[in-house]
Amino acid sequence: MADNFHSITFEITTGTAEVALDITDRCAAFLDTTAPGRDGLLNVFVPHATAGVAVIETGAGSDEDLLAALRDLLPSDSRWRHRHGSPGHGRDHVLPGLVAPHATLPVIGGQLALGVWQSIVLVDTNRDNPRRTVRLSFLG
């Protein structure tokens, strides 16, 4: 592995409810360890077909608002063709079409160059998969 690329995976408990989980601290800790003082790009990726990565404010209701908007835009009803699980589960498979499972973000001096109100969030509406993997990759 060349020194300019580092990648890890970690597991996270998402439980059995819809969640928008703040993983910013995990991303920052990864950069502290693997890219101290360095510049480049951080790629955040979830290797799941029913989850996405968003960059939004957390702690003031917007994480819940995003989940509510997704319930409205992708209703958990019988409209979906996806043939596995309960009918409403089909929406979870459309989610990554709107909230992509990847985000690539600037890193300056070993720090994520996020805005004050931005957090990196794992969006997971799938109640049947309580554990998730996240892959973080730094390229500098």
Next chain:
Amino acid sequence: MADNFHSITFEITTGTAEVALDITDRCAAFLDTTAPGRDGLLNVFVPHATAGVAVIETGAGSDEDLLAALRDLLPSDSRWRHRHGSPGHGRDHVLPGLVAPHATLPVIGGQLALGVWQSIVLVDTNRDNPRRTVRLSFLG
């Protein structure tokens, strides 16, 4: 061109219906040729204003479900201001606002680090443009 960057384009037939076309094999073949055993990021990009790139499950209905959701969210009716083509065609130009025409994904040991159920999909609702270009770029 530096050895750490490789980029190609290829053409793909999307036909005259709405499609969500699995291009994962094309991406894997590109990496086999240009980045065997290497680590880095794959950028998938469609240089079109009426197409997007999604990472979803294929083969179990979710590709059709995504197209159906987009028909619901961006109806093919007369609401659009876009002045070219038929009125409903305006929705195709809004599509890349929701399903972005780019995806940047981790590559580990020359392989896409996708989840078991993830595929890379070209989303094209434009029935008037039956041939599309895709650009694949590896940066390691």
Next chain:
Amino acid sequence: MADNFHSITFEITTGTAEVALDITDRCAAFLDTTAPGRDGLLNVFVPHATAGVAVIETGAGSDEDLLAALRDLLPSDSRWRHRHGSPGHGRDHVLPGLVAPHATLPVIGGQLALGVWQSIVLVDTNRDNPRRTVRLSFLG
């Protein structure tokens, strides 16, 4: 800073109306200065929790169509939990969940490899924040 990475920020006036502002020229000028003739990836990032980056056609109504679609999908009403500002402002905080605040795009020979009809657009529905920062980063 290694020679293969360059990053700047610039400020842009978005005013007090909803806007989809074409910033393609700013991106091209950045590459002209920092990456002439070079290959790599351009990361476009807005460090704000109420804005996004889209790659769409401009000048033929689609920028207005995207804003109209977002008004329909994320209505400016009292449904939002976000507790700051006016109730409808909560939608602005959900926007980056659908129109992500980042885009990573291929650069070939110092030029953005965009399609003929593609522009890079800052999407900002927040009327209370008339000045915005954009970060451009080249990694080659």
